[in-house]
Amino acid sequence: MTVRETRFHMYVEIISRANQIAASTELDDLLDKMLDLLIEVTSAEAGTLYLYDEAHHELVFKVVKGSEDSQRLVGQHIGIERGVAGHVFTLGKPLFINDVATNPHWDRSIGELAGLSLHTMYCMPLMLRGHAVGIVQLFNLPTETCDDSDEIALIELLCSRLVTEVEKARLLSEAQRRERRQQALVEIISRLTTTLDRDELLDRIMNFACELLGVEASSIWLRDDKAGELVLHRATGYRPEQMIAQRMPQGHGIIGHVVATGETVTVNDVLQDTRFYRNIDEKSGFVTRSILCVPLRAPRIELGGLRGAVESRIIGGAQALNPHDGREFDAEDIDLFQSLAGQAATVIRLAQLYGDVETLSTRIIDAITGAIDLKDPYTRGHSQRVSEFSVAIAQELGLDNATLYRIRLASKLHDVGKIRVPDRILKKRKSLSEAEFNEMRRHPTYGVEFLQENGLLDLDLLGDSWRALAEHHERIDGRGYPKGLRGDEISLIGRIVAVADIFDAITSHRPYHPARPVKEAMGILHRLAENEIDPRCVEAIERAREKGLILAQDERV
């Protein structure tokens, strides 16, 4: 066999090894092994491999071979105007250098391979569709190698192989990264919808935005149309004490433009944008470099049944500021932030809708409560106070928020049955006849009937809290009314409201007695705790009183 024939077999073997290396889907591993192969094939002593970072117009050291110490170079960025690598990158053609040290392009500070004395270098651009995407440098290879057209052909084969692998690995890793970001977005969106608490919601949106986009800070501005302003509700990364409740006139700044027009605005250098509203930075000390600003556009939301729909509107805007590592905002950031902002706007709107209708129901209940108390001027404010006391007792008993909510509502309505008791009995100043007293004692039953007739008894929202109405005059010893229930037969909410009701009756002005001091009232409650009322509730109201949560009628302004 001729030398060339031996070579032929060797080359087939090398290309076969390149195929095996290329089977790896780990780009770093693949680059490492390919550079090894190139060094072996060319009998070089060392080598480096750079890839081009398009976003920063820089070359990045990916692999350095031949010197342990030089591993520190891996990951470093150099400008494409620097060194032999930069020169060849610009040239787009390979270059053989006989004496590295004297070459005018050689830049010792970036290319030095510690412990190696360098003489020759073969530097090749990695070309993809006519553009350089990286650089391979081989050091101290025999001069003959570069005069040997077979060798050069093989090196070119391996390099062209390398470049398509780099490209495919890049496409794959980008697709995988985008997939992960989309997954993160799904996760984030799912977590957004688990709160209707507006402040908590705004907090989450901002934290998620920072996490998802990798930015230094983010903020949300909501419209206050009455004031004609935009209100900064939350900001992450600012000094919070200075930033809460900042306001600015609508239409001002980049955010003002976005809210007014519904356009997304990206500004990668705010100094170049005259719309940038400097006041906020000046007040906060934060230095805004770049902004991605998207509208918070709440969609039309169907409310179901006869409730109609709320129309789509822009409720504000969201900003992401300063991507980490000096990166610029790209199309993918814009897509992700728009998706997040769209969903955020929807959930803010849902929270607002829920809040509105919940406020309506609470205020309507307060209105009923007020109307009942008004039937008897002496009980003015009674239901409201009983509700406050009941909640305070329930809190001391460690009940959860959902239960507290029910107790708050139901205890306000505890006397709603009095709506059916004739005024002549209710307003009577003198003691009642037996018949009148019996009618008066029907008000718990009337109350439950009132709930039932109005379809309020079977609401999941209220659970069994109707027992506050039914059982607040029952007694532990079974001598209460209307049913004469005993001990645990009386619901906890019934026992709580009973204590709150008695406390208010003692400490407020009534036709049949003057208001008595709280201290005296506590004494009476303790006495009643022997057989009438639940001692745990009495202890609870006492503890709540010590914490300042219980204010009698006379103690209020």
Add this chain to the structure above:
Amino acid sequence: MTVRETRFHMYVEIISRANQIAASTELDDLLDKMLDLLIEVTSAEAGTLYLYDEAHHELVFKVVKGSEDSQRLVGQHIGIERGVAGHVFTLGKPLFINDVATNPHWDRSIGELAGLSLHTMYCMPLMLRGHAVGIVQLFNLPTETCDDSDEIALIELLCSRLVTEVEKARLLSEAQRRERRQQALVEIISRLTTTLDRDELLDRIMNFACELLGVEASSIWLRDDKAGELVLHRATGYRPEQMIAQRMPQGHGIIGHVVATGETVTVNDVLQDTRFYRNIDEKSGFVTRSILCVPLRAPRIELGGLRGAVESRIIGGAQALNPHDGREFDAEDIDLFQSLAGQAATVIRLAQLYGDVETLSTRIIDAITGAIDLKDPYTRGHSQRVSEFSVAIAQELGLDNATLYRIRLASKLHDVGKIRVPDRILKKRKSLSEAEFNEMRRHPTYGVEFLQENGLLDLDLLGDSWRALAEHHERIDGRGYPKGLRGDEISLIGRIVAVADIFDAITSHRPYHPARPVKEAMGILHRLAENEIDPRCVEAIERAREKGLILAQDERV
């Protein structure tokens, strides 16, 4: 140069061309060109390329070369036990066949290349990490080719090249597909949150599930704990008339298991699963082959402020049935469906929470309304009827649902100010004194005060619908009360409620007059339309009456 040397250059050229072909990220294009190259290199007349479909254990024709007619083979699947391809796939080693027609493995029905007389064949498995992932067949190549170790080496190089490209293209296209599905999921989840209408919501979830997973049918089962049942709420792909409102006992069937345990269950052959509940298929005629069943787990939802939170619970389950193309459910389907179901459960829960609190407020308003009407037994049901009439008029005027909602609520409360008018005036049977009449005429003002004192005036939800209370006794000619507004100074809602109020007053029994027939009432309204009330509203109530939407007190059961 020796023959071998010439070959050497040719091979370098071929491998370089393979590199160029591999630069393509389009798998089909790449496969096509690689098979061309293999045919050229081996001087074959035709060739085929199959890839292994792991999900179905079949080989799929990807490229067929050498005969126009045989393009029909592309895309066809064959079992891995069939033909020479199947044989070599199982063998895992290349095979040279001298006379295709007489080979026992040759299967004319699958491999025939129309118009070509076949003699030799070289059939190679494409091996990746020790496993065959495809097959290349080359036809009518010179027998010498397969005796030439250089040729074989080159073919192997090209094939090993092909296989890593196939693998990378597969990874890339899968990552891209997953990315697209995640994007679709984000889009779907965003669209879910734009309705609180439960039926609409369930419909959307099911349609989105079919779209996202590519299945024939899907359904949602919600818990009805009172009945101890699971209720099928919607199904897509079933015959709908049979499937709506199917019920089954909790704990039964695969869905019952999923709802009870919170586990996800995948059954790729329901006949093998004893939990499968056959009744539903029997009733519907749908044939379930495979099921993916996930729990609908609503998370804990914070309600904000003093409202507490609702705890996490499984509210039902969702099923996807029969993936298209006989595919089996895979890990990715499970992930996607779980994400969709999680968000679906959240939004169903939000819709329920909104519905509960909205129902509460509506019923409480009804309760107030009832209590006002009760102050005067002669006006029993008046506010409720005025509300219905007002909504009917507003509908005839083409107002939108959101406005109808406000009109419905506010018109119920139009007389709420009467709560402040003393019973002795309100219940008086004889004609009122001037002073009494003045007090009576204050009820619109009292009504607005009632809203204001109870914080109901500044709710976005109600908008300016308080004008129903303020202006329902104003007259177009300015001679109404309390303000004497004229014409367009009176809000539309005020003019609507005025007409509804007068109609009900005429057609119901009052202390001072008996109920008059509807026909007579319409005549009176037309007369009043000359100067007191809005003629458009009179026409509207007349049209609504013709549609059967207006029933006077006496016409009701």
